[in-house]
Amino acid sequence: MQDSGLVALFGEKTSTFEMNNFKLKDPVGDQILVKVEGCTICGSDVHSFLGRRSVQVPTVLGHEIAGRIVSFGSGNKRTDYSGDHLEIGDFITWSVVANCDKCIYCNRGQPQKCVSSFKYGHKKHNPEEPWVGGLAEYILLVHGTKVFKIPEGLSLAVACPANCTTATNVAAFRVAGNLAGKVVLIMGAGMLGVTACAMAKFYGAKLVIVCDTNEKRLIKACEFGADQSTLPAGLADVVSNLTVGLGVDIIFELTGSPVAFENAFECVGIGGKIILVGSVFPSVPVGLQMEIVVRKLLSIEGVHNYAPEDLAQALCFLNETRYLPWKSLVGKWLSLSEVDLAFQLAQSPEYYRVGVSNAMNH
Numbered sequence: 574m575q576d577s578g579l580v581a582l583f584g585e586k587t588s589t590f591e592m593n594n595f596k597l598k599d600p601v602g603d604q605i606l607v608k609v610e611g612c613t614i615c616g617s618d619v620h621s622f623l624g625r626r627s628v629q630v631p632t633v634l635g636h637e638i639a640g641r642i643v644s645f646g647s648g649n650k651r652t653d654y655s656g657d658h659l660e661i662g663d664f665i666t667w668s669v670v671a672n673c674d675k676c677i678y679c680n681r682g683q684p685q686k687c688v689s690s691f692k693y694g695h696k697k698h699n700p701e702e703p704w705v706g707g708l709a710e711y712i713l714l715v716h717g718t719k720v721f722k723i724p725e726g727l728s729l730a731v732a733c734p735a736n737c738t739t740a741t742n743v744a745a746f747r748v749a750g751n752l753a754g755k756v757v758l759i760m761g762a763g764m765l766g767v768t769a770c771a772m773a774k775f776y777g778a779k780l781v782i783v784c785d786t787n788e789k790r791l792i793k794a795c796e797f798g799a800d801q802s803t804l805p806a807g808l809a810d811v812v813s814n815l816t817v818g819l820g821v822d823i824i825f826e827l828t829g830s831p832v833a834f835e836n837a838f839e840c841v842g843i844g845g846k847i848i849l850v851g852s853v854f855p856s857v858p859v860g861l862q863m864e865i866v867v868r869k870l871l872s873i874e875g876v877h878n879y880a881p882e883d884l885a886q887a888l889c890f891l892n893e894t895r896y897l898p899w900k901s902l903v904g905k906w907l908s909l910s911e912v913d914l915a916f917q918l919a920q921s922p923e924y925y926r927v928g929v930s931n932a933m934n935h
């Protein structure tokens with residue numbers, strides 16, 4: 574093992590990254606030291622980079638991470654969340670929030686809101702504890718982190734987004750309930766959206782409609798299972814024609830755009846459910862017609878992050894849908910020293926994800 578490693582610190586002086594070298598310490602208690610194999614840049618990392626989301630700087634961004642175990646603290650039980658034995662060298666991922674399992678939110682099944690939560694890729698930098706984000710050579714998993722073995726043969730490109738995009742989708746689908754025979758509308762065909770298209774079909778939706786402003790992304794969403802795609806201007810007609818005026822049963826709003834919400838709201842049918850997932854940055858308020866919510870018996874729910882069970886299911890889902898072109902969603906891999914370029918590229922709609930990795934195989 575090296576005795577030190579690199580960390581890409583964001584925002585110390587300007588909105589760029591600076592490479593810093595820090596000494597590695599042996600893990601203590603039940604901590605696990607992990608070598609980062611790769612980290613894909615999530616949309617929320619891009620929001621932080623562009624200043625749309627407030628983050629305490631300097632910080633180590635990156636939370637869609639997969640890595641290999643380097644060493645265990647002496648108090649670690651060496652089992653993953655499912656009880657499988659863990660060994661040095663195992664390829665793992667973990668829930669983005671470490672939680673206490675004791676507080677009011679943990680007891681209520683909302684561990685992502687734990688009062689003593691520790692969120693990877695979101696901490697203000699502390700030179701004593703620098704291994705807290707994915708844009709670094711190593712990461713130190715702290716007490717309360719739920720660790721998962723990555724299924725055999727799943728590539729880095731498929732594994733990295735599991736602990737954010739895929740698991741968040743699973744949480745949203747859990748809220749949606751049984752999809753068998755339902756008509757689903759997915760607003761947004763980015764990484765969350767194409768994953769949601771695949772998941773909706775996998776879980777038995779009768780019809781999946783996807784809406785985005787980008788035509789190329791709509792084509793990709795159809796490769797992942799959408800039955801019908803449309804630009805926002807055509808949405809109301811498409812929904813009306815395909816549902817003989819009844820409207821859709823479930824809407825996943827994945828863009829965070831108030832305009833997208835208002836467009837989608839027009840399309841919901843009686844007893845419909847609107848699940849808000851994309852609004853992870855401030856936006857202007859939407860005009861909500863309360864009378865329609867009442868008369869149509871609607872429910873509107875928000876989903877933020879996920880519980881560890883959702884990540885377990887996300888890994889099963891990715892494992893069982895290997896026939897889909899998941900790998901194609903990470904359009905570019907760059908090394909840690911090219912992290913500035915990685916964030917420039919990650920802003921382009923050309924790429925669903927840009928990955929940062931020093932590993933040879935993605």
Ligand SMILES: [Zn+2]
Nearest residue numbers: 615616617737
């Ligand atoms: Zn994320």
Ligand SMILES: [Zn+2]
Nearest residue numbers: 673676679687
């Ligand atoms: Zn807690």
